[in-house]
Amino acid sequence: MFHVGDIVARLSHRQDIFFRIDQLNSNVNGERSAILKGLNLRLLADAPVTDLVSKRPMEIANYEREDNKMIYKKLHKLTSQRKVDQDDQREFFEIPGRVLQLDGDQDYLSQCIKTYRQMGIEAKGICKSEIEQPRVIRKILQENPADILVLTGHDGFINGKIDFHSMDSYRSSRYFVESVLEARRFQHNRDALVIFAGACQSNYEAILSAGANFASSPKRMLIHAFDPVFIVERIAFTPTDQIVSVKDILMHTITGTDGIGGVETRGQMRRGYPRSPY
Structure with a gap:
């Protein structure tokens, strides 16, 4: 069973992106689908519930850790360059x-x-x-x-x-x-x-x-x-x-x-x- 707020991935996409379930819907045939929001990507997608797999807390932590490392590298590069610019204009x-x-x-x-x-x-x-x-x-x-x-x-x-x-x-x-x-x-x-x-x-x-x-x-x-x-x-x-x-x-x-x-x-x-x- 899936619930709104669960962290999942799509089997059809090799579980490449982690999503949070935003909505759960059912059609007239009783088939359930989900509206998904990317955990770190600004993507809105939909998928049948049968295509989803729940992610364990350890998997989520590893996914977020790798993402945070990438963000930190970018921010460090930006702030380092800015510090050089500021040192040149100290007055x-x-x-x-x-x-x-x-x-x-x-x-x-x-x-x-x-x-x-x-x-x-x-x-x-x-x-x-x-x-x-x-x-x-x-x-x-x-x-x-x-x-x-x-x-x-x-x-x-x-x-x-x-x-x-x-x-x-x-x-x-x-x-x-x-x-x-x-x-x-x-x-x-x-x-x-x-x-x-x-x-x-x-x-x-x-x-x-x-x-x-x-x-x-x-x-x-x-x-x-x-x-x-x-x-x-x-x-x-x-x-x-x-x-x-x-x-x-x-x-x-x-x-x-x-x-x-x-x-x-x-x-x-x-x-x-x-x-x-x-």
Whole structure:
């Protein structure tokens, strides 16, 4: 028996990704299926219950440990580079860009906000489902001034679909597109409000066309829950008089250019002088 909240993997995919069961459903024939959310990937998928296998606590711990090691390596590289940059500019103080993140997953959101703050970035997180985000984004932006907006959650290319351009082929892409359009009606300048939007396998071209600076997923790949954090860190700590190198910024992500892409964007950090001794 499976229950909502159980950690499982799919037999048909060689148990490569661990998921948390989000919903359990039954059809008219009594066949049961599950809606699954990736444990560390922003993927929303479905599977018949017969395709699922429960994961033991030790397996989950090992899976999370390997994932944490990968995240730590990326964060260590980012912070080490930033320390070198700061040492070269010791007489200045820094005000990194402010972040506002809307996410359809409270667990992911909490992890992201905690990491932003550990890196010295002012950040606020608001949990809103993907379908809610377009309706609330303008009001939230009015009440929470930000330099960088992150619109994330879960997505996925629906099994059996063949049109990569149709919004009907994706679970959440239309909501990310609508949210970006609403945010751009509030602030049209891509350098005054930097936007990252999308999740696993999202309609990359449509999200960028709506006005996002960065989006997923060029090759309809899975993206890691922390990939938006790595993008935001580089933008937040790049001075406003510099253009963020798209190629360089993507090298700092876990997914790389298969999962995330974007356009040239100004940094959002302001330097001040002189630095106070207090």
